[in-house]
Amino acid sequence: MRRPLAAACIWIALLAVPFWLPLMGGYTDLATRALIYAIAASGLNLLLGYTGGLSFGHAAYFGLGAYGAGLCLIHVAPSLPLAILAGTVLGGIAGILIGPLVMRRKGIYFSMITIAFGQMFYFIAVRWNGLTGGEDGLTGFSRVPVQIGGHAVMLGPERFYYLVLAVFALVMAVIWQILRSPLGHGFVAVRENPTRLRFLGVAVERQIWVAFAISAFIAALAGALNALLTGFASPDNLGWQLSGSFVVICVLGGMRSVWGPFLGAAIFIVAQDYLSSITQNWMSFIGLIFILAVLFFPQGLLGFSRLKASR
């Protein structure tokens, strides 16, 4: 009974962000960024938390989403929905293609090969100067107005926040549905006991492939939204540091929970924004928070609170 109530509170708080966040010394774009990271981390968590595959290369799909959206706006058509779709499809297809190459690897080898593919896309973005703008990143696009019922609606920070919130809700619903379905149970079974699954005649690798592809699609969707938030795509969007941040967000919030990545992203983004304004050594504090979280909340913050509640 308490669960739906808590969820309802969170959604109401999220809907009201543009009203209360500025009063607390925040700004709407900060919440938008936190939601975008939450979407990406939720996608990764489907693979990391539920299927048990530690990917250190998910920024690659995030970044492909960003470049896909940007290139679509510059070269194809100035349409926001089309740009989001293009970015999502580009990153998602990359995930589908790379899935078979990583799905047979286990443990540390799985992580290594996902890093390798991530860095491959990073170097392509740095090298392909003509298309991607190289090290300087891709600029020259912005959030174009959306056509709604014949009216051109400009998306300012607040409206764009609600667009991202709607996408976030959609992603959460999709993940929720997947986890309740036989497919989702299959993912968890892969994590818990792949050997037994194999004896039962389940194609374990194909399960991993599907989880990998879905999570790549979601990460790419987040990347496309991020490109529209910042107005550019840069090679850092593809780099291993960002992949690492996504993993940190999942671990911090709690990998065994649907809301874990959201909580992790909110803490990570707010702490980063706040600490980096008051000290140059903010990275040490982020590291400290992470170490404390891993030491004292090995199940993540949500995992911890649930443990307490069940006692």
Add this chain to the structure above:
Amino acid sequence: MILKSGSGLNRRGMLRAGAAAGLASLALPETGWGQSETPVKIGNIDPRTGTYAALGENQIRGATMAVAELNQKGGILGRPVQLLVEDSQGLPGPAIGKAQKLVNQDKVDFLMGSVSSAVSASLSQFAQQHNLIYVDTGGHADDITGKKCSWNTFRTCSTTWMLTAGDFGLLYKKFGKKWFFLTPDYAFGHALYADYVAQLQQAGGTAVGNALAPLGTTDFSSYLIQARAANPDVLICLQAGDDLVNLLKQAVQFGMDKQMAIAGAMQELEVLEALPPAALLGWWTFEWYWNQPGVPHVAEFISAYKTKFGKVPTARSWFGYASAHALALAANQAKTLDAQKVAKALEGLELPPEIALQPGKCYYRAEDHQMIANMFPGSVPKGATYPNLFEVAQTVPGGTIAKPPAEAGCHMVYPG
């Protein structure tokens, strides 16, 4: 269990400490101004962490000093000036995050800063979308005031073309026509290389080789072996920051300085300061140098800066100083903070001698918003010690070497 009971306290204590530090940083009142005056806010985004941290810090110092002077002399439009400093990490993503914060939360009136050209380009576009003036303090890529120029963006540091043209004539005359290049493998390095080669070929020299080293290379031995095999007259090192420190140390270990002239485009006091004595050598261009005997106001500036920060000002300090002052001059001249009117006032704005701090005319060119100031080519003297790490051979007026605006490729478009 033992761990768990202690954890709550630690975390809470830490968060409390963080909150206290945050509040303390907010509550810094400027003396001498009425409580009712709302300050004019300048958002300064510079790298305080990462490869460019030392350079960013000096730009911030320069800007801080300018703002302190402004507040003693009536501020902007009679209002106090506040400098809000944020860390870009030298990366465009975090820089845009900080810009969003400064614009949406702090409601800044102007933006300035940046060391990396990638950050400059993204901030320039961001500021344009938000109808704000942005002064690119220290990102050098030609495009910022060339193909990517925009009505709201002004640049205080020079272009990559000017960096190479600054010492090209001197090097060519003095050392010869066979040049080998060590180029950092990213946009800035490629631009410097292309600019040097264009001038070299025009003068009748040859580029005998170009070794591309990735950004962040620590071991340059294979590149140095290539360079030695090519036997050039001049070895041009286009690296910056920590990369250049590593490269110069190793070049000396290899004895390269005995066989050829070691030279490059941009050199900075911050880099020379970090070098061991054995690697202090070479021919370079400074964009501003503190030791300018006989130039009015420079001595006062240096002593004031030294008192405040304990070090001599560098070119980066001057960039920050001049950028903040230029914004104030333009706003006071336009008698408004309106971005388009301030932009018009910045166009062609000439820095007065106490801010220019160098001979001749220093001004933002109206056509492409590029600052035209002097270049200071010269060399590192033997046995140099801080702060006398450079000897200016000549002062080259920027107007004689900058590409004309038409050639730079800027088509300025104004809103409305």
